[in-house]
Amino acid sequence: MxxxxxxxxxxxxxxxxxxxxxxxxxxxxxxxxxxxxxxxxxxxxxxxxxxxxxxxxxxxxxxxxxxxxxDVGAPSLTKADPVLAGTVMGEVLRALHSLPVTSCPFDAGVAVLVEEARHNVEAGLVDPADFDDDNLGATPQELLDRLVATAPPSEDLVVTHGDFCPSNVLLRPDGSTVLIDVARLGVSDRHRDLALVHRELSGQAADAFDRAYGRTPHPPALAWYRLVDEFF
The missing domain is CATH 3.30.200 (Phosphorylase Kinase; domain 1)
Structure with a gap:
């Protein structure tokens, strides 16, 4: 190399x-x-x-x-106090999702995500050993078929991070934040980010996130966008 x-x-x-x-x-x-x-x-x-x-x-x-x-020189929220981590993530995501979608040139809508998932399956880039527990035993093609069959008919479009989890939000001592690993950022349904948050956070952290973000997610949308993440 x-x-x-x-x-x-x-x-x-x-x-x-x-x-x-x-x-x-x-x-x-x-x-x-x-x-x-x-x-x-x-x-x-x-x-x-x-x-x-x-x-x-x-x-x-x-x-x-x-x-x-x-190197930003600031730690991620991975090991932060759960209430602090959930609160910061909720505030940051609410601000990100408040950006005008017309200003963002990157498309990550349902059609784009499905085609990217299809490409990754056909190229052999999807490892079934990395699937979430509830999808273990399925083949990439089986999951792709399910993804297509259950695609949501409408989208609540916002600017999404695409990999919004505690490791990708850095918190400085002064309380300011830095977003990293944004290669999948784009206009998509807000549940694309919320699905990963609700997968990664639990207990006090999840409750603090929900309070700070200020919206109740739609469970079927969470499930579909969590399924999307299996292909990337």
Missing amino acids: RIPEDVLRAAGPVAEWCEDHEGLSGDVWRAGSSYVKRSGAAEHTRLRWLGQHFEVPEIRVFSGDWLVLA
Whole structure:
């Protein structure tokens, strides 16, 4: 694997590149004070757009399909107090979902998600061993057939993150937040994000999120968008 010179310069003089971070935008390495992503084109364009509205990691270099991002230096909400984590996530998601959809150029509607899921199944990119417990034993094609058959007839469109979970919301000591791993950001039904939140949070964290977000989700929509996530 040949790494472009401008990527190496931006990453800085490090003795070792550590592949210790998993992201949706492709291969990810921790290199000194940077994160280096391969196949980061989708995330690059979304970071540039989202950065007009929210704090996101600084882009140090984008070269070909290589993306170098500065380490924000703030922890995620993964190990935060449950009430704090749920509250912050609810407030951030409410703000994100309040952005005007007409300003966002990225389409992640039902038709787009279904076609991306179909592509991933046909390309052999869906691993059934990674399915949620209630889908274990099913084949990717069986899940795709179910996805198509149960697709919602309408959408409550907002600007969605696409992978909204505690690990992708960073919280600074001053209370400000940073959104990361935005390669799947786009206009979609709000339940695309809510499905992952309700999968990841429980108990006090889930209750705090619901209070901060301020809307009651629709269970069938949660189930469909959670099914969508099995293909990515």
